[in-house]
Amino acid sequence: MQHGEALVELSNVSMVYGQGANAVKAVDNLTLTVHKGEFIAVVGPSGCGKSSMMKLISGLMPVASGSLKLEGKPIAGPINKVGMAFQASNLLPWRTAVDNVLLPLEIVQPHRSQMRSKRAEYRDKARALLESVGLKGFTEKFPWQLSGGMQQRTSICRALIHEPEILMLDEPFGALDAFTREELWCMMRDLHAQKQITAMLVTHDLREAVFLCDTVYVMSDRPGKIVKVQKVDLPRPRDLDVTYTAHFQELVQELRSYIGRH
Amino acid sequence: MQKFKETILAPTLFVVALILLWEIIVRLFGIAPTILPSPLDIWKALLQYWGPLVSNSWQTLFTTLAGFGLAIVFGLLLGVFIGWSKTIYGALYPVMIGFNAVPKVAVVPILILWFGIGTVPAILTAFLISFFPIVVNVATGIATTEPELRDVLRALGASKLDIMRKVGIPRSMPYFFGSLKVAITLAFVGSVVSETVGSNAGLGKLMLDAQAAFKVELVFAALVALAVLGIVLYAMTAWVEKRMTGWAFRGENQGF
Numbered sequence: 001m002q003h004g005e006a007l008v009e010l011s012n013v014s015m016v017y018g019q020g021a022n023a024v025k026a027v028d029n030l031t032l033t034v035h036k037g038e039f040i041a042v043v044g045p046s047g048c049g050k051s052s053m054m055k056l057i058s059g060l061m062p063v064a065s066g067s068l069k070l071e072g073k074p075i076a077g078p079i080n081k082v083g084m085a086f087q088a089s090n091l092l093p094w095r096t097a098v099d100n101v102l103l104p105l106e107i108v109q110p111h112r113s114q115m116r117s118k119r120a121e122y123r124d125k126a127r128a129l130l131e132s133v134g135l136k137g138f139t140e141k142f143p144w145q146l147s148g149g150m151q152q153r154t155s156i157c158r159a160l161i162h163e164p165e166i167l168m169l170d171e172p173f174g175a176l177d178a179f180t181r182e183e184l185w186c187m188m189r190d191l192h193a194q195k196q197i198t199a200m201l202v203t204h205d206l207r208e209a210v211f212l213c214d215t216v217y218v219m220s221d222r223p224g225k226i227v228k229v230q231k232v233d234l235p236r237p238r239d240l241d242v243t244y245t246a247h248f249q250e251l252v253q254e255l256r257s258y259i260g261r262h
Numbered sequence: 263m264q265k266f267k268e269t270i271l272a273p274t275l276f277v278v279a280l281i282l283l284w285e286i287i288v289r290l291f292g293i294a295p296t297i298l299p300s301p302l303d304i305w306k307a308l309l310q311y312w313g314p315l316v317s318n319s320w321q322t323l324f325t326t327l328a329g330f331g332l333a334i335v336f337g338l339l340l341g342v343f344i345g346w347s348k349t350i351y352g353a354l355y356p357v358m359i360g361f362n363a364v365p366k367v368a369v370v371p372i373l374i375l376w377f378g379i380g381t382v383p384a385i386l387t388a389f390l391i392s393f394f395p396i397v398v399n400v401a402t403g404i405a406t407t408e409p410e411l412r413d414v415l416r417a418l419g420a421s422k423l424d425i426m427r428k429v430g431i432p433r434s435m436p437y438f439f440g441s442l443k444v445a446i447t448l449a450f451v452g453s454v455v456s457e458t459v460g461s462n463a464g465l466g467k468l469m470l471d472a473q474a475a476f477k478v479e480l481v482f483a484a485l486v487a488l489a490v491l492g493i494v495l496y497a498m499t500a501w502v503e504k505r506m507t508g509w510a511f512r513g514e515n516q517g518f
Contacts, residue, residue: 058417080419090411094432094507103428107420162418 004036006072007165007198008057013066014223015052025223026052030066032217032226034166034200039192041201041209041216045260049224050202054168057200058082070165080108083159083167087174089151091143097154098139101126104162111162129157132194133187149180153187160197167199173208182240185211193237206252206259210234211243218258228258299479304486307479314468319487321463322453325381326495329388330449337393337445338438341400345430346422351405358397366391366452370459384456384464391452392445399441403434439503446499450492465491 013030016023027049034040042050055061056068059078068075083104091100105111105122115122130139133153143151152172159167169188173181189212192199203209209216210232218228232251234242242248281301287293288300295303308315344351344358366387373383407430415425457466465484472480 055413058413060413060417078417078419080417082417084414084417086410086414088408088410090408090414092429092432094435103415104418106428107415107418107424159414 006033007036007070008034009069011067013056013068014064015056015061016064028223028225030226034198036198037196038215039199039213041203041213042219043203043206043209043216043255044219044224045221047222048219049222050219051170054170054202058084058168080162081165083162083164085155085159085169085172087171089155091151091154093143096140096142097130097135097146098123098126100154101130101157101161103158108162126161129161130154133157148176149184152176152184165198167197169199169201171203186240188212189238206255207243210248210251211238216255218255230255296476296478299482303479304482307483308486311480311483315483315487318463318465318468319491322457322465323491325384325464326388326450326453328385329452330392330446332389333393333396333445333449337396338400341397342404342431344397344401345404351401362394367455370456374460379460379462384453384461387456388449388452392449395441395444396438399437400434403437404430407433436507439507442499442503443496446495450495454488
């Protein structure tokens with residue numbers, strides 16, 4: 001698939017936790033480009049620095065060396081152009097689903113200052129977003145009234161409500177059962193197709209990565225380096241059935257062979 | 263019906279049986295009213311001294327609530343302040359522990375020295391004894407905010423104050439309201455202790471005077487008043503807790 005211009009560019013990026021003698025290199029010499037509308041996955045063994053990479057791109061952690069750019073501009077600190085969702089949905093238990101989704105708008109400008117005057121409009125938008133991921137009738141429920149899959153859908157809506165340039169998903173389906181996980185893959189696939197979002201998925205699940213993504217990056221053990229870049233040439237829209245095809249299996253196997261290899 | 267049996271009938275019967283047993287034992291063994299008055303004697307004393315019992319109850323209630331109110335205000339402020347950063351937490355925590363380790367009864371004479379015998383030491387004792395659990399609970403609630411949630415908000419450009427307002431403080435509310443039940447009980451203890459050490463009004467003072475005059479049945483009548491007051495205060499805070507943080511008590515009306 002053809003994608004637009006480069007959105008995120010990392011070149012020779014490394015990142016270090018701690019200081020002095022205790023410093024641990026989390027990622028080393030990373031170079032990758034995420035194009036507009038592209039869905040990429042980063043896979044690798046535990047502790048290979050996948051999550052560190054997310055922190056880098058979201059501006060939560062500084063780079064130790066190399067350059068990191070978003071839309072051509074260096075990322076120096078937190079930028080509200082990212083949306084994040086994690087393995088735990090981290091919904092606020094005192095807010096309903098729709099109010100949870102509204103949270104970013106209460107923080108990000110210009111919505112923040114318009115919250116009072118446009119509240120109804122924002123609520124409608126949040127409701128529509130929730131309904132688009134199959135949560136019609138659940139928008140006014142509290143998180144504990146939702147199933148795990150629904151909580152995760154809500155969490156992803158919260159990451160998208162402020163229309164970020166890039167959506168970052170850190171093992172968002174990791175805690176779900178197999179069937180719910182596949183349902184959410186399809187939801188994610190549809191969201192990506194409808195809204196043409198750019199997304200970066202960090203996962204342990206190679207099938208998930210191949211099913212959802214255009215490009216899969218395999219990282220090595222800490223300090224994380226990219227050891228393999230795999231384009232996924234399966235045509236879109238992809239159906240769940242594609243996961244049973246020989247070509248799909250080949251791609252997964254190919255990726256698997258790069259994990260845990262030194 | 264089952265609920266009525268469990269929550270109303272059973273405790274009522276138990277209390278009635280206890281009072282009957284008490285009355286029987288006192289009569290059977292001929293225990294002097296100056297040692298252990300019978301429930302009937304206490305009831306008579308309650309009626310006889312109704313006026314002073316009520317006025318002194320109001321005094322104790324007032325000092326308890328005033329101290330408790332102060333504890334809420336300072337406890338919340340200090341709790342948020344301590345929960346704000348790990349450094350402040352580290353700096354203040356040992357001092358707080360040391361402060362809390364001092365028995366508050368030992369502080370009462372100093373308070374009397376400073377403020378004279380009267381209402382102020384009782385209020386301050388109630389305050390000093392009850393604000394610690396509030397501080398610790400609020401600070402804990404804030405400090406245990408999930409790091410991922412912090413990251414989500416920080417990545418959006420949220421300031422520390424934003425995170426505090428949107429997540430930290432609401433999140434600490436169940437801890438806060440939970441601590442109020444403990445705090446109100448402690449404030450009550452503080453008030454009465456201060457009244458017994460040096461005061462001119464309140465149930466503590468009334469008990470002290472009754473004891474000196476050997477009116478043992480009045481001592482017990484005042485104890486009954488204390489029990490009633492304590493239960494009412496506890497029930498009030500428990501009710502407020504339940505109302506304010508219903509979201510933390512899931513399970514009763516689970517959706518799925």
